[in-house]
Amino acid sequence: MSHNNQRTLIVGAGIIGLSIGWELARSGGRVDLFDAGEAGGGASQVAAGMLAPDAELEFEETELHALNAESRRRWPSFAADLEADTGTDVGLRTEGTFIVADDRDAAEALRRRYRFQQDQGLDVEWWSGDEARARESFLAPGLSAAIWSPRDHQVDNRAVVEALQAGVRKHQGRLHENTPIKAVEPDARRPAVVTAAGERVEGDTVVVAAGAWSRSIDGLDGALPIRPVKG
Missing domain, CATH: 3.50.50.60 (FAD/NAD(P)-binding domain)
Incomplete structure (x- = not known):
């Protein structure tokens, strides 16, 4: 073009x-x-x-989410083109994102976020602290809960x-x-x-x-x- x-x-x-x-x-x-x-x-x-529109969705930003999600969808091809053109590895990672809570109050706030994410139809899962640590061993022992967002990326x-x-x-x-x-x-x-x-x-x-x-x-x-x- x-x-x-x-x-x-x-x-x-x-x-x-x-x-x-x-x-x-x-x-x-x-x-x-x-x-x-x-x-x-x-x-x-x-x-x-963070390329994490699902994990980072805020209550007042529902209209912005569609744009952010489309950007995330395009990132793998964008990164591949950029790396091929310049020879620089941009470190794109697509294995998903955790949002964690380290105490009971934080877990309650996280639960509200999870319900909101579910209402928006997002692909997220509620995990106990033990389940999250089984997936990521470097998480703190006192972790009480986590949201797993498998579609989110990082670069x-x-x-x-x-x-x-x-x-x-x-x-x-x-x-x-x-x-x-x-x-x-x-x-x-x-x-x-x-x-x-x-x-x-x-x-x-x-x-x-x-x-x-x-x-x-x-x-x-x-x-x-x-x-x-x-x-």
Whole structure:
């Protein structure tokens, strides 16, 4: 697939921005990625690599689950393509995920989560502490209960970031690190971004993938319902 050499400006060089940039660059597009710090140095660097939409489903996020589950479904082929293109093992693991409770109160909260997951039709199982330890011997002796989520995955997020950067550069994409973007101009004659230093860069398409910091960028319609959190 060719993108006719169109120039795409991507604001944010975390795992999402890098993934978009890699896919576009290897299909023939011209790609520029801008990041306020080092590429992959934000949330993508400190995340746990969980690809666990079933295990991590929150009560208020049912509408988001379908998107997360589809992302999980695509990960094996995405990882295989990335590894083949860059030679970097991204450490994808598909053996499932435990959610554990270490005391009675935690077990009660976990039971509520399990009932909610069942109501959503998720493929999860309730295990006693003994059953969980029989499967995973490194779990603590005092473990009281666990939810087993067999469909959830995990990946080495830092290896993914490393591979994506290599893939972007391999296909002549350009990374502009330590280059904060102050504003986007989506309605200009040509879409553009404006750096904090005042440089205006034009392209054919602008993609904002700055994660929790996206709402600090001028030129976007409305207040984005996202914010940075810790933990």
